[in-house]
Amino acid sequence: xxxxxxxxxxxxxxxxxxxxxxxxxxxxxxxxxxxxxxxxxxxxxxxxxxxxxxxxxxxxxxxxxxxxxxxxxxxxxxxxxxxxxxxxxxxxxxxxxxxxxxxxxxxxxxxxxxx
Amino acid sequence: xxxxxxxxxxxxxxxxxxxxxxxxxxxxxxxxxxxxxxxxxxxxxxxxxxxxxxxxxxxxxxxxxxxxxxxxxxxxxxxxxxxxxxxxxxxxxxxxxxxxxxxxxxxxxx
Numbered sequence: 176x177x178x179x180x181x182x183x184x185x186x187x188x189x190x191x192x193x194x195x196x197x198x199x200x201x202x203x204x205x206x207x208x209x210x211x212x213x214x215x216x217x218x219x220x221x222x223x224x225x226x227x228x229x230x231x232x233x234x235x236x237x238x239x240x241x242x243x244x245x246x247x248x249x250x251x252x253x254x255x256x257x258x259x260x261x262x263x264x265x266x267x268x269x270x271x272x273x274x275x276x277x278x279x280x281x282x283x284x285x286x287x288x289x290x
Numbered sequence: 291x292x293x294x295x296x297x298x299x300x301x302x303x304x305x306x307x308x309x310x311x312x313x314x315x316x317x318x319x320x321x322x323x324x325x326x327x328x329x330x331x332x333x334x335x336x337x338x339x340x341x342x343x344x345x346x347x348x349x350x351x352x353x354x355x356x357x358x359x360x361x362x363x364x365x366x367x368x369x370x371x372x373x374x375x376x377x378x379x380x381x382x383x384x385x386x387x388x389x390x391x392x393x394x395x396x397x398x399x400x
Contacts, residue, residue: 179333208387217294217392218334218377231386266333277324277381277388281333 177201179282181267187288188257196252196285200269208270208279209242209252213263221265224250257289292317294391296378302397306367311394313378314360323361324388325354326377334377368398 180199188194200207209221220234224244235241239257244250254261264286268279293316303309315323322341326334338347340356347354351372353364363376375395379388 210390215392218379218388218390220382220387220389223386225386231384233384234387268333277322277339277379278336279334279388281335283331283333 179267179269179280181265181282181285183285184283185286185288187290189290190259191256193253193255194257194287196254196265196267196287198250198252198267198269198282200248200250200267201271201280202248204269204271204280205247206270206272207244207250208268209250210266210268211263212266212284218266221252254287257287259289262287262289292380292382292389294378294380294389296376296391296394298394299392300395300397302399303365303368305369305398305400308364308366308368310365311363311376311396312360313363313391315378315380317380317389318383321381321385323356324379324381325361325363326379326390328375328377328393337376365396368396370398370400372396373398 182197205226207224210218212218222242223231239255242252264284266284268281270279295314297312324339325337328334338354343358345356351366355362375393377393379390382389
């Protein structure tokens with residue numbers, strides 16, 4: 176499809192394990208975002224990539240969270256030593272312009288459950 | 291600190307019963323206010339961008355308006371397919387991300 180693709184769609188893991196979530200943005204989109212959505216909470220910004228610029232990591236909640244974007248396309252969000260409070264839906268979005276347009280295209284998310 | 295507050299948290303309407311959703315914001319220098327729709331199990335879908343007070347945008351039964359402190363999403367004669375969570379967001383000061391409110395969940399019954 177032509178939309179933002181995320182995998183896995185569901186992930187159940189045990190506390191303390193590491194997880195990797197993948198995002199494949201729309202082809203040609205230079206901006207890529209990761210958000211987290213917990214039950215009853217709004218979308219929480221995690222990290223922003225724009226082209227070859229240094230990413231804005233200001234939203235990452237702890238040093239257990241990291242993300243990379245290879246070749247300006249696919250991105251991977253890694254959570255080390257997962258905790259129960261990490262359980263949430265992790266949403267990826269991409270945009271063809273810098274953030275000021277506000278029109279982000281979201282994937283369907285990866286639902287993470289930490290037991 | 292940039293902040294977005296939406297009300298009500300939930301709204302139940304009968305088909306054809308018009309109403310409005312509210313989004314109030316606190317941001318230093320508004321650089322855009324954005325409305326999204328989110329269906330269960332899906333990612334948010336972009337609806338509108340508003341940049342300055344007095345601006346209005348329309349799409350089918352939805353109309354978004356903007357003042358200096360808040361935005362309204364007016365829903366005229368809603369249908370069951372309008373049922374969804376509506377999210378409001380502003381651009382952060384760095385211009386790198388959208389700051390979202392918690393949303394209003396709208397249910398329209400026939």
